[in-house]
Amino acid sequence: MTRREWRNLGLGLAFISPWIIGFLAFTAYPVGASIYYSFCDYDVFSKPVWVGLLNYHDMFTDAVFWKSLMNTIYYAAFSLPLGLVISLLVAVMLNQSIKARSVFRTIYFLPSLIPVVASAMIWLWILNGKYGLLNHFLALIHVKGPDWLADEHWTKPSLILMALWGIGGSMVIYLAALQDVPRDLYESADIDGATPWHKFVHITVPLISPVIYFNLIMGIIGSLQVFAQPFIMFGGGGPNRSALFYAVYLYQNAFDYYEMGYACAMAWVLFVIILFLTWAATKSTRRHIYYAGE
């Protein structure tokens, strides 16, 4: 390397040094330590003791672990597709030539800004079985609402409902993508006599497919790690552990039971699940994603 190249290397590394230190302290070391802990019995107070695959083995026989995994899958399986579809639907409606678009956009977006603790409080109150707003509206159409938060069949739907209230972020991302779709494509489709549905399926969806993919991946990562809402609303997991989610159980193992090794093992299993689903989602959608540059 020339002197100049050496100088640039030194300068470059100096500029990125905050990232290098952060990478070593908050990613590289913790990832390594986490793998090691996952093979140990570790309670923070005494030194980790190597136990081999015991933590991973325990997971298979731990009924609570399976329950938390199934709860999480149930939650993700509903909140993710519903969230994707509803936020796209709202974005498409807002992308029409409508009056007061920015007012509507703000209204749909605002709930996603509310701090999660505050929105959990709001929904605790709305879903209150006796005096809650939701059951009041259901009573108006002569439906007797369930006791959302105390009935084990309704705790997860409650959280899904709450998640659908906070889709503002992905809605705005869709909207930005929709506004980049060239108008003349629609105009030429109009000349060919295409219906709105055809235009949506054959022009809109392909052109915004990278953004749909982005929201899908973010949704997978986010919904599998959902923590604050169920933790705040249901503490230890709600009636019959019906709202005990993966991340909540992981937290309990780490900070309530001080089973740090088990918590790390759970985290790695979660990572593998996320990687697998991301891979599967990428594989199955890759052929359908259209990148303008290619």
Place this chain on the structure above:
Amino acid sequence: MNIKRFIGRLILYTLLFAGAAAYTLPLLWMISTALKPIEQTMTMPPVWIPYRLFVERDGRRIAVKEGETINVPSYVIFDEHVGKRRIVPRNLIVNGRLVQHTISGEEVSRPVRIIREIPADSRHPWIKAIPEVDESDLAAARKAAAEWFVVPADQLIRKIAPRWDNFIKAIRAMKYFPLYLKNTLILCFLTVVGTVLSSSLAAYGFSRIPWRGRNKVFILALATMMVPFPVVMVPIYCMFRWLGWIGTLRPLWVGSFFAGAFNVFLLRQFFLTIPKDLSDAARIDGCSELRIYWQIMLPLCRPALMVVGLFQFMFTWNDFLGPLIYLTDQKTFTLALGLQFFQSQHGGTEWHYLMAASTLVGLPIILLFFFTQRSFIEGISMTGLKG
């Protein structure tokens, strides 16, 4: 054709309005509850607009709380047995004596003093009215509870009356609210400064200086975004524990001075759009890289820095898991954690205070959004489009 278009519009606007109602109602419900007195919170059907009842008495208008409704002809009596006034249905009074049945069915009666007659029936109900006083003044509240009187229901005057002082009472009920606010603001300030400085430095290094292996290291940086927080949560906690930082605010801000990959990525994208000639010209003039970064790049990239700072502020303000893990003493809690703590202590009854506190925690973010709307929306679109 025109009719088809009209129906399309009709469906569109109906859906938009219905959706908008569904998305706004929870927030309106929060604010409405925050402004109510406790007796108007737990009612069915719910009260939307907080009100106050008044009665004209001796030419003066006094505020009252609604007690029981009287639907049958009754008396107000003075029962010496309990030493209090009571309302009893007229058929329980026979010849000036209150007739009651014991558990075994035996009839007993005792003389009572009739104070007044209440000519109420189901079409003309009367109301037991209790003078309204500040509930936090216990002595006054006890005195008011004893000073009840009865009035015909149609003489009650209903006026819209939001209880703004609920906010102050909620702050008092949360005990350390000023400390929560202070801690949150300290954390917001430190994390915003840390994030903006460190990620812009790193982004400069990844975009404006050509060095060997830069792209490989950048890919490594992007790869770190894949690691979910739970994977590194325990070792990071143990590290801070080893440093003796658990229970202090330090674990919550120190990390922000070490450039997170996501922000570096965002800023790098922005830095790449700034023409190279600009920094080259400065270099020829003998400008150091640090000066180019500080005096040329940062001013040019203000919009992107705004977005990064704004998102960091929001994240820190809203963060729940971090404070939950690291903070142990109530006095070091943030607003988010303090609100959850308050709910776990007072939840289930004091909905008006809980909603007032939630409004206080949510409001700054909403205000921030209205003042910085453009950066906000642009920022979110940016994360999506360039991801």
